[in-house]
Amino acid sequence: MGELSDGGYIKDDDWERQILVPDVYPDCVPKEKILKMIKEGYKQFLNRVSFFGEQILKTVTSSFRMRVLLMNIHNENLKNVNKFYEKIYE
Numbered sequence: 001m002g003e004l005s006d007g008g009y010i011k012d013d014d015w016e017r018q019i020l021v022p023d024v025y026p027d028c029v030p031k032e033k034i035l036k037m038i039k040e041g042y043k044q045f046l047n048r049v050s051f052f053g054e055q056i057l058k059t060v061t062s063s064f065r066m067r068v069l070l071m072n073i074h075n076e077n078l079k080n081v082n083k084f085y086e087k088i089y090e
Helices: 031-046 049-061 063-088
Strands: none
16 A cells, blocks of 8 residues: 555555545645635634633633733733833934
């Protein structure tokens, strides 16, 4: 069946049961189609409303998560202030 089965790494019937083979091959599929598929994947990832709602609820109800959030906001604000002063004193 191939090098993997000849070498004893997989059995011949594993191809039918356990190994996922992508149906997109960069040599055969136009670059535009691959980019479109990547964008669709990002869109599906970001449109997980229930996941983000759950994470927001966990953040609001967890003192640890809330401290981390506030610390990140504070650090980002400090970075912006530092950038502002760096531009002034250049």
